[in-house]
Amino acid sequence: MPARAPDMPARQSARRGERLELKGLRRDFSGFAALKGLDLTIEPGEFVALLGPSGCGKTTALNCIAGLTPLTAGSISLGPLRIDQLPPERRGFGMVFQSYALFPHMTARKNVGFGLAMQNVARREAAQRVDEALTLVRLAAQADKLPGQMSGGQQQRVAIARAVVIRPPVVLMDEPLSNLDAKLRLEMRGEIRRIHEAIGSTTIYVTHDQDEALSMADRIVVMRDGLIRQTGSPTDLYERPAHVDVAEFMGFRTQLPGRVVTSDGTRATIEACSSTLQVLQRGPLAEGQAVVLMMRPEDLVAGPVGIPVTVRIAEYRGRAFFGAAETADGTELFFRSDKPTGAGDRITVAARPEQILLYPAAAA
Template sequence: MSGFSELRLDGVGRRFSGKDALADLDLTIRAGEFIALLGPSGCGKSTALNCLAGLLPLTSGSIWQDETRVDVLPPEKRGFGMVFQSYALFPHMSVRRNVAFGLQMRRLPKAEVARRTAEAIRLVQLDAHADKLPGQLSGGQQQRVAIARAVVLEPSLVLMDEPLSNLDAKLRLEMRTEIRRLHQSLGLTTVYVTHDQEEALSLADRLVVLRDGRVQQVGTPEDLHARPVNWHVADFMGFRNMLPLTAAQASGEDVVLEGEGLRLTGTAVGPLSAGADVVAAVRPEDVRVAAGEGANLIAATVEVVEYQGRELAVEVRTDRGRPLHVRTDQRLAPGDAVTLTVDPHRLLAYPLAPGEQVPAPLAAAEAVPS
């Protein structure tokens, strides 16, 4: 594969009809890294990928591969491989011909085309299906053909745009492992777009979280899982419990929060002063059913219980009507009165900007699993 040390995006932006879809994206990707661009629909992650691929021209900024500026090159001159959400296979061509197509367009010798095609098909474990048409394959097999077609070109960078979103849950898990295995075994540099935080955490070396076209946080999976930089990132990264409270006391990272009939001790993320409006964020798995004594106690009533194997996903409602999400191995039933507790180090307090509103919690029937 074409070697490079780093790929650098400097102030990359893209506007549509005068509105920023992507703004001031600065990112350096090291050779061999797996980078996930993560965020909700409309956050700019696919726009960033299409700018990298050359499918969209930049409105501002530049893209460099070491000392070579690549955003001025057409897509076919950049040497990048692309895996689409839709697979985009030729339905009338066999697996072998689909994989070989790009090599043939480059007019490589027939023997080299045959060798590289066979090697790519072997890597994705589709030797037995090489002469089948795409319509004869499962969704997971078709996605593996699309990956083989990308890597057979020996690209310096592989771009993947939500490649698993059309697969069922079991296949998604299998293909996640397959993609990571190929990334490691081939020494690929990969940029991967997804809206699935679990998928991003399991695959990526570093995550880039976007919101409204702007980078919110760049970090390792551990960084983003444990310490989101703001409440928008926390909300997206699975901190389903968001409480609008007030900082009654603040000393360094230690903060006492009050509101909605609660008095809780938490950990400030960023500077906080007494009297400030905050969003207190905590993951469902960090809310525990307590024995009724100690600190950070919350009285609540169980409303909805979902069986999830060894654990239950439980929605409760506090005395003031605030819904909270809990994961527990204790057997609970709707109507049970419970006392909950939260470790102060797991309850993160974020400053709320003037005029900023915390989204209202979803009703139980609309709740999205974390």
């Protein structure tokens, strides 16, 4: 068991280059288990995204790591030191909140320097580090502005600068882009990744947005009901989700119940929605076996052959129409059409075999 460090000075808590280990994390709230024994090892300098729907436990996990929420059971270690019994300020972690949490009466410079003042860092060194942090987030020219005089994106950069100026071993981010508009979110993704690479700290990023996780993280941890469902690289999660619920969260919105007609070990013929589909086989299947087929909207395309559906709604999104439709038995699916289509239209949709995921129904 890692050694406890109840008397570790704050300046020693910021241990760069140390592995963060979460073992058996459990957190109960009045009999409800928000975390159910979470195990995770995060390597030094890694960017890990905790991804999942609301209520899956990702923010609770982040707050436990930060020390804002005490554990019911389990341990958190940074290198050889167990830190879960240390208060937040003794862990030396930087945190970026969804709401920015800036002091409205302080300039950007003073907001960034607040943590250094709490650590009693010498004035000259603090001023230098604040200047470096503001330059890192490209806000040197805005240093003397109040938060109310800045855009949402600029305020979030101030919050990031405040988190990294203390030179933390771990930076924790709780959905920091959710309050920004679409254009700013896209811009800030690249900025956060750039800052992560510049400072070299481990980053743990909570989000419910798969695009954010895919574009920034080295590794994605998909959570559901207080448990980890799958971990892997963005490519792993995007192309090879291990469970139906993971696939659904990674953008495979259409779920079709089906039954195996034939299987040769490489390709299977599946009967679904009164149609037959060809699917690449990724595991053993038996004729007659119940399965679930999953597809992304951009891969299920309107064309001359496929599954007959009735369009329920369609939206024009620049180069194509994306919509929702229903089969004759009422099964909902999501599709793309390169030609204009609208509610009430009867069309057929299909996907290429390699774009269809197949799961045994019993394992879904």
